[in-house]
Amino acid sequence: MKIAIIGGGAAGFFSAIAAKENYPNAEVLIIEKSNKLLSKVKVSGGGRCNLTNSVSSTKDLSSAYPRGRKELKKAFKIFNNKDVMEWFENRGVPLVIQSDNCVFPKSQNSQNIIN
Ligand SMILES: Cc1cc2nc3c(=O)[nH]c(=O)nc-3n(C[C@H](O)[C@H](O)[C@H](O)COP(=O)(O)OP(=O)(O)OC[C@H]3O[C@@H](n4cnc5c(N)ncnc54)[C@H](O)[C@@H]3O)c2cc1C
Structure with missing residues (x-):
């Protein structure tokens, strides 16, 4: 294929x-x-890459995207912010959660996400 x-x-x-x-x-x-x-990933989050948010419910997560809330709610049932965090951590990228729930690579460097 x-x-x-x-x-x-x-x-x-x-x-x-x-x-x-x-x-x-x-x-x-x-x-x-x-x-x-991956040029946008490089500059994302001011060069740190805010790769997801740690809110606990997919309802709260989807409400952060007013224009695609309905569609995203369905998608987040399949793959959500927790899955994103697990995906990166399982591939050797330690993450940190800020007090505002924003999730960044521990390195604070988007290059780690690109790599
Ligand atoms: C300054 C800035 C900060 C941001 N910060 C964050 C953040 O902290 N957290 C967050 O989640 N998001 C952030 N974003 C948004 C995030 O970077 C984008 O949503 C994401 O990178 C989009 O990825 P994409 O693959 O959908 O599109 P893109 O990154 O736009 O990738 C599309 C690619 O397709 C190529 N392409 C287009 N048409 C063709 C064609 N016909 N043939 C071949 N190639 C083509 C383009 O050149 C491009 O490389 C930020 C964006 C910017 C600009």
Whole structure:
């Protein structure tokens, strides 16, 4: 199986990793139009990457996104902020939760997320 993903941003990379993990024999190709990969991730959160929020309910989480609340509520039942935190920690990225529930890499450096 060959899988082509258009765009080397956060969504593209996450999709590529998920595709490869679920279909190890697949040939996964990311096609990026610019000469920079994950450039928005690099600048996100002022260079620290606020990768998710630690609120405990998916209802609270989805209400933080007024324009896509309904759609996200469904998606968050499948993969939510806790899954995001687990995903990164299982891949060797320790995280910290701030008092305002914002979650960052412990390194305070978005490059760790990119790596
Ligand atoms: C300054 C700033 C700070 C931010 N801070 C945070 C934060 O702290 N926390 C947070 O969660 N989010 C933050 N965001 C938002 C977050 O960075 C984006 O939501 C996320 O990176 C979007 O990822 P994406 O893959 O959907 O899109 P993009 O990162 O835009 O990736 C899309 C990629 O596709 C490529 N592309 C487009 N069209 C084509 C084509 N036709 N062919 C090939 N390639 C194509 C583009 O060049 C790009 O590389 C921030 C954004 C900015 C700009």
